[in-house]
Amino acid sequence: MHTHTLSGDVLALLRTALTGAADRPLVLLGNFEVEDHWAKGEAGLPGIVMPASRVIVNRMDECALLLAGPDDHVVLKAAPDEEYLRYLGGLGLALPRILTVATGQPQRTVSEDAVADPRLVAALGGLVGTGAQLWPHGVSVVEERLAELTGLPLAAPSAAVCKRVNSKIYSRLLADEVGLPQPEGMVCRDLDELDQAIRRAGNWLDAGRPVVLKDAFGVSGRGIMVVRDTRRLAQLHALIARRARRDAGRVGLVMEEWLPKRHDLNYQLTVDRAGAVHFDVIKEAITSDGVHQGHRMPAPLTEPQHRQVRSAAAAIGRRLAADGYFGVVGVDALTTTDGRLYPIIEINARNNMSTYQERLRRTWFGPDTVALARQYPLRLTRALPFGELRALLDGVLADRPDRPGLVINNFATVNAASGAGTDFGGRLYGVVAADSAQQVAALDREVTERLRNCSATVAQP
Amino acid sequence: MSDATIGAAPQAAAGDITNVVVGALGQMLSRDPASISTQLRLFEDLSFDSTSVLELLIQLEAELDVEFDTDTLEPTDFETVGALVAYVAGQVEENA
Numbered sequence: 001m002h003t004h005t006l007s008g009d010v011l012a013l014l015r016t017a018l019t020g021a022a023d024r025p026l027v028l029l030g031n032f033e034v035e036d037h038w039a040k041g042e043a044g045l046p047g048i049v050m051p052a053s054r055v056i057v058n059r060m061d062e063c064a065l066l067l068a069g070p071d072d073h074v075v076l077k078a079a080p081d082e083e084y085l086r087y088l089g090g091l092g093l094a095l096p097r098i099l100t101v102a103t104g105q106p107q108r109t110v111s112e113d114a115v116a117d118p119r120l121v122a123a124l125g126g127l128v129g130t131g132a133q134l135w136p137h138g139v140s141v142v143e144e145r146l147a148e149l150t151g152l153p154l155a156a157p158s159a160a161v162c163k164r165v166n167s168k169i170y171s172r173l174l175a176d177e178v179g180l181p182q183p184e185g186m187v188c189r190d191l192d193e194l195d196q197a198i199r200r201a202g203n204w205l206d207a208g209r210p211v212v213l214k215d216a217f218g219v220s221g222r223g224i225m226v227v228r229d230t231r232r233l234a235q236l237h238a239l240i241a242r243r244a245r246r247d248a249g250r251v252g253l254v255m256e257e258w259l260p261k262r263h264d265l266n267y268q269l270t271v272d273r274a275g276a277v278h279f280d281v282i283k284e285a286i287t288s289d290g291v292h293q294g295h296r297m298p299a300p301l302t303e304p305q306h307r308q309v310r311s312a313a314a315a316i317g318r319r320l321a322a323d324g325y326f327g328v329v330g331v332d333a334l335t336t337t338d339g340r341l342y343p344i345i346e347i348n349a350r351n352n353m354s355t356y357q358e359r360l361r362r363t364w365f366g367p368d369t370v371a372l373a374r375q376y377p378l379r380l381t382r383a384l385p386f387g388e389l390r391a392l393l394d395g396v397l398a399d400r401p402d403r404p405g406l407v408i409n410n411f412a413t414v415n416a417a418s419g420a421g422t423d424f425g426g427r428l429y430g431v432v433a434a435d436s437a438q439q440v441a442a443l444d445r446e447v448t449e450r451l452r453n454c455s456a457t458v459a460q461p
Numbered sequence: 462m463s464d465a466t467i468g469a470a471p472q473a474a475a476g477d478i479t480n481v482v483v484g485a486l487g488q489m490l491s492r493d494p495a496s497i498s499t500q501l502r503l504f505e506d507l508s509f510d511s512t513s514v515l516e517l518l519i520q521l522e523a524e525l526d527v528e529f530d531t532d533t534l535e536p537t538d539f540e541t542v543g544a545l546v547a548y549v550a551g552q553v554e555e556n557a
Contacts, residue, residue: 046514047515223515224512236519238522291511
């Protein structure tokens with residue numbers, strides 16, 4: 001087994017990793033936040049998902065257009081803006097065929113919409129003869145059900161395998177087993193382990209060290225709590241223990257020291273069906289309160305740190321392959337203020353925002369490009385057509401490969417929450433690329449300014 | 462027991478719960494509880510996030526000695542301070 005960097009046609013390589021054949025057609029599903037399904041029935045920390053943000057996240061399904069080739073199909077919750085499709089074509093992306101669900105419910109993921117649509121299920125069933133396979137963003141029981149209903153095989157492992165390797169408990173145990181440095185801490189699977197963890201956390205707090213408790217299946221800042229005093233720790237202990245006693249003593253948490261962080265990092269590897277591990281890319285992750293906001297490239301690491309990351313990726317990939325996983329894996333890592341690298345904080349064994357940028361990264365950006373991938377939050381008074389947005393950003397949008405500018409990589413999220421007749425929130429996803437960090441920052445400011453001056457934007461006080 | 466007493470008891474309880482909820486919010490957000498009206502929206506007006514939700518639940522469970530059934534927790538329960546008070550009052554009643 002070996003690790004090497006992907007080169008050549010990213011789509012052919014991905015397809016080979018997922019299906020064993022470079023020319024196998026795929027049916028892509030952008031079911032973002034598949035974690036919500038993995039978390040169902042698990043003994044984690046209570047939390048809520050705000051409906052407005054769910055409506056927007058569900059329209060990240062459109063990201064799948066960036067990873068599909070001309071022989072593929074992409075299932076979407078709604079037809080894309082025609083101008084946006086023309087724009088993507090102009091980026092040199094050969095576009096797939098698009099299938100849309102009959103009645104997209106804003107609160108449902110594209111997979112949930114798809115299983116509820118008999119005509120779409122029949123249309124997908126008609127693709128079985130082409131040898132097509134279903135490639136979801138991540139696999140839960142919903143995507144398994146769609147595979148079953150349509151007869152399309154999954155280009156991914158079972159939901160049970162995916163769920164298991166996505167647990168933060170799994171990543172901690174894996175790091176211990178293969179000897180990767182990780183924050184001090186422990187897993188809590190039952191009341192005994194919880195009591196032990198709380199005692200340990202209490203000692204750390206007494207010594208002035210904050211701790212963090214994380215839900216094994218938490219996502220996007222939900223199910224995570226930093227604790228800085230023993231009173232709060234006791235309250236949290238009581239809350240978790242009470243729930244565990246009602247649930248046959250089950251607990252699903254990790255407790256860790258809270259590290260003084262310098263940079264969040266995120267790297268991607270791909271484990272192929274044969275068990276070979278390919279290192280794809282590492283980026284600096286931009287987060288706010290644990291919620292992913294974007295990425296910066298290149299990652300601020302020294303050459304020895306790059307080597308350490310690659311070696312960790314190889315070990316993680318080997319272990320995942322041994323546990324029956326294949327496909328794309330995103331790993332969160334961090335560096336501390338005193339320069340230590342922790343190459344594994346958690347494993348996301350599913351596609352990541354970064355995954356959808358891989359084709360652009362290889363075809364659109366040069367090797368020395370500095371890039372900022374981010375979301376621009378919007379507050380709009382009316383739906384904003386892509387043509388109007390394009391005109392608004394004229395001169396700032398990159399017009400050909402390896403030129404400074406913004407590349408838009410998801411548009412459906414801009415207007416996802418429109419229609420209620422009131423102001424609504426939206427997000428524009430894009431990658432700003434240039435030759436230097438200063439140039440990127442200037443372009444980023446310009447994009448923000450233009451969006452603020454858009455006639456559909458709510459006036460700022 | 463008169464009808465008036467029966468009618469008054471839940472109102473008094475609701476008033477107490479409002480005070481506890483507003484007090485907990487004031488403490489969490491370092492804000493004068495008197496400035497927190499029941500019409501305020503938790504996420505938009507008080508800049509709540511997912512971590513604050515968990516923190517508040519923990520605080521209220523401890524103060525009211527109650528266990529919230531968080532499986533039934535809906536995002537609308539956190540829309541406004543008033544909605545949250547109603548949710549907490551409902552949970553207190555169920556625990557009684």
